[in-house]
Amino acid sequence: MSEISPEEAARHRAKMEKRKAVQDAEVAEKTIEKGLLIVHTGPGKGKSTAAFGLALRTLGHGGRVGVVQFIKGAWDSGERAALESFGDRVAWHSMGEGFTWETQDIARDIAAATRAWEKAQELMADPSIGLLILDELNIALRYEYLPLDTLVTTLATRREGLHVVVTGRNAKPALIEAADLVTEMGLVKHHFKAGVKAQKGIEF
Amino acid sequence: MSEISPEEAARHRAKMEKRKAVQDAEVAEKTIEKGLLIVHTGPGKGKSTAAFGLALRTLGHGGRVGVVQFIKGAWDSGERAALESFGDRVAWHSMGEGFTWETQDIARDIAAATRAWEKAQELMADPSIGLLILDELNIALRYEYLPLDTLVTTLATRREGLHVVVTGRNAKPALIEAADLVTEMGLVKHHFKAGVKAQKGIEF
Incomplete structure (x- = not known):
């Protein structure tokens, strides 16, 4: 210089x-100080990843984090292993059965989404939880596996001080309307297009 | 349903x-398997947060992560406290002196950015590091505190297998050109606009 x-x-x-x-x-x-309803949507990478990054902030301040995965099943992932090293300060629940094109069974998908939403409500009622991540809930809402109006009302009337992050593409307008903070992850360039495969540390 | x-x-x-x-x-x-050059840019929230979320993937698989903060100073943050609980598997270096409007001293800003870039190169050469986060490097490049061409060449010719994430608004076109994965965080709705202040667990 x-x-x-x-x-x-x-x-x-x-x-x-x-x-x-x-x-x-x-x-x-x-x-104003308040619990935020946060939505990470859009076609780009980083929606769930940024939610897990936010979990670090709560954990770093001594708080507890809940995670409910609506689509992904109980597979091993780096983020899960790392967050579980915080012991019972992270309540992690993979309630999905995998992607819709893996299960190929709409009744099973709906049942899994319903169980996941029940778990989410349980964690919302737990006053020790400071941040709740509802991972890929937008996918379950998009396929109409869960009743949108009831969900949005329950999220909007959650207990004071609770931060909730909802992730997944194609967030419903009613959810965006109810949210305090909405980020759209835009896809500028993706390595999959250049033939790079899903790799440890990046995709899982 | x-x-x-x-x-x-x-x-x-x-x-x-x-x-x-x-x-x-x-x-x-x-x-193809390869170390990726990743850029998180755009006006929305989640650029640094998604980079720290990615750190969890590497840590969950037993790897080591380097973090160099180009702008932020040595203040306490939740993400730093949480990542430092992984001990020497996270090498965290806050090399900034704070935002440009805090220092109000261009020579000091340039000196800080130069030291941060030296630290980044040191970590790039360390074969134990699997993921390197160059937080807010885009800000230092935007203000021309560092030579863009040299930086992009050094990043593009980094050692094989190393993933690097560069964060910050207004990523330079030459960096986007060299990157494998670029996500633009778009601002759809922000709670600051509604008078909500920066809160523990959300902003820091």
Whole structure:
């Protein structure tokens, strides 16, 4: 990098002083604390991964995390093994039977989704849980395996202070409407297109 | 949910059998294994969070993870505390001095970014590291605190098998070009807009 002139340094400082004032004013305006309903959707990678990353924040502050997987079955994954090293501070429940094209059985898919939602409600009622991850719930809602209106109402009227993250593509508009924070993971470039296979540490 | 008729169940099964065949063929086509250069960019939340979630996958499989933070300073965060519970399997280096509007000193910002990049190269050379997170490197590149061409070349010619994740808004086109996997986190809805403040477990 080239040398910074005194003029350039002064210009930078003046600009950053202004920016700092704007930033401080914006922070001061925000006073509400509340449990958030968070949705990670979109075709890109990182929806479940960011939810598990958020689990680290709760765990790092000494809290407890619940995870209910609506689609994935009880297979081994790196994220599960790592989070289970936190012992009973992570309540992990893989309630799915696998992807719809693996089970090929709609009645079985519905039964699995219903059991997963019962487990989710149980964890929502547990006051020791600070963050609840409902992984791939959007898939179960998209296929209409669960009643959307009832679910959204139950999520919206959850106990105060509980953060809930719902993941999966094609989030329903009613869920987005009820949510506090919605991120759409966009696919800019994917290694599968270049013939790279699913790898340990990346996909599982 | 209403009862599934035998006809509906059969239709579902036939559709899913076809989908499974397509899926299997697609998986069979992908044969390459390689360390990936991953970029998380965009204005939405979840860029760093998804990188830390990916760290869980590597840790769950027994690997080691390096983290270099280019902007954030040595403040306490939940994700750092949680990842540090994995002991020396996580090499965490907060090399930043804080946001540009906090330091208000361009020479200091450049010096911090340069030290962070030196630490990143050191970790790239360490064969025990399976995943390296270069957190907010995009910010240092955007402000031209580091030479883009040299960085992209060094990242592209890294040792085989090493996964690198670069996070931060406004990723440079040359970095996106060199990357294997790029996700753009889009902001659909943010709780800050509704007056909710930064909270433990969500923002830090």
